[in-house]
Amino acid sequence: DAGVIQSPRHEVTEMGQEVTLRCKPISGHNSLFWYRQTMMRGLELLIYFNNNVPIDDSGMPEDRFSAKMPNASFSTLKIQPSEPRDSAVYFCASSWTSGSGIYEQYFGPGTRLTVT
Amino acid sequence: AQSVAQPEDQVNVAEGNPLTVKCTYSVSGNPYLFWYVQYPNRGLQFLLKYITGDNLVKGSYGFEAEFNKSQTSFHLKKPSALVSDSALYFCAVGYNNNDMRFGAGTRLTVKP
Numbered sequence: 001d002a003g004v005i006q007s008p009r010h011e012v013t014e015m016g017q018e019v020t021l022r023c024k025p026i027s028g029h030n031s032l033f034w035y036r037q038t039m040m041r042g043l044e045l046l047i048y049f050n051n052n053v054p055i056d057d058s059g060m061p062e063d064r065f066s067a068k069m070p071n072a073s074f075s076t077l078k079i080q081p082s083e084p085r086d087s088a089v090y091f092c093a094s095s096w097t098s099g100s101g102i103y104e105q106y107f108g109p110g111t112r113l114t115v116t
Numbered sequence: 117a118q119s120v121a122q123p124e125d126q127v128n129v130a131e132g133n134p135l136t137v138k139c140t141y142s143v144s145g146n147p148y149l150f151w152y153v154q155y156p157n158r159g160l161q162f163l164l165k166y167i168t169g170d171n172l173v174k175g176s177y178g179f180e181a182e183f184n185k186s187q188t189s190f191h192l193k194k195p196s197a198l199v200s201d202s203a204l205y206f207c208a209v210g211y212n213n214n215d216m217r218f219g220a221g222t223r224l225t226v227k228p
Contacts, residue, residue, distance in 0.1 A: 004159070031213055043160075043206065043218045050213065091159050095213070101167075102148050102213050107159030 004108035006092050012114045018080040021111045024073055025094030033105060034067055034077050035091040043091075049075065050097055082115045089113070119143075120209040122219035129197045130227055137192040137222045139207030149190040150208040151181055154221070160206060166190060177201070197226040 005024040013019055025032050034046040047057045052069045060067070064083070069075040079086055089112050093105040120141045129135045141147065148167055152160040164175025171183045181192045192205060202225050210216035 033213070042220045045216065048213055055213070093159070097213055102210065102216070104150060104162035104165055105160075105216075106162070107152075109157075109159050 004092055004094055004106050006090075006108035006111050008111060009109060010112045010114075012116065013082055014116055015083055016081045017115075018078065019082045019086075019113060019115075021077040021090050021092075021113070023075045023077070023092030023108060025075070025092070026106055027073065029094035029096050029106070030072070031095045031097040031105075032069060032075050033093040033095075034075070035093065035107075036088045037091060037110070038088045046077070079113075082113075084115045087113055087115050120207055120217045120219045122205075122207055122222045124222050125220075126223045126225070128225045128227065131199050132196050135194050135197040135201070135224065135226070137205045137207075137224060139190045139192065139219060141188050141190065141207075141209040141217075143188075143209060143211075145211070147209050147211055149181075149183060150216075151175065151179070151190075151192050152206045152208060152218075153177075154204040154206065156203075163192070163205075197224075199226050199228050202226045 007022045030051050032049040036044045046059045047067045048055050049069045067077045089110045091107050091110045093107045095103045095105045150165045151163040154160045163179050164173050166173045166183045174180045179194050183190050204221045204223050206221050207219040208216050
């Protein structure tokens with residue numbers, strides 16, 4: 001298995017532009033997570049999907065952020081309009097969830113976003 | 117509210133010496149406990165987890181962790197450190213997927 005795939009790996013954009021990050025989870029996993037990592041705030045959970053349905057989006061910073069999971073093999077995180085404070089590394093992770101149990105998450109390589 | 121703490125930002129050890137990376141948590145009940153490692157420019161990688169049972173959990177790359185319920189700790193250990201173990205280590209605690217809490221991370225440096 002190729003693991004969790006994220007694209008692009010690096011994104012540099014100007015303030016005000018729309019940014020779309022993409023993620024392909026591991027085949028067979030039914031949970032998908034988007035995280036943001038910065039030096040100041042560490043690793044933050046932005047949104048969690050289970051069976052393609054958003055379960056918890058309380059970590060999404062504001063309305064400029066949106067995430068979709070149209071099918072089990074693809075998810076996007078969109079920022080519109082982008083701001084310099086959105087600069088961070090964004091990780092996608094997937095896992096298997098069954099009943100009340102939780103399992104280890106498999107992380108993608110991340111997208112390093114720089115907003116100038 | 118549950119939280120997880122990694123009291124040391126940085127841990128330095130000499131190659132061949134034992135290493136310990138500390139993690140404590142403040143939750144009620146019996147949470148799931150995880151350790152992850154992050155190498156430069158990479159995503160986090162799962163090392164080991166504790167759900168129930170034996171307090172000593174063995175994981176990848178020779179790492180193990182000891183669950184101590186009375187001290188609410190889950191310290192990561194390795195008997196003999198390698199230079200290649202140098203990385204950022206994260207402890208995570210939770211009951212379900214949308215309440216997992218990651219610690220701030222501890223940077224481990226193993227010197228030859």
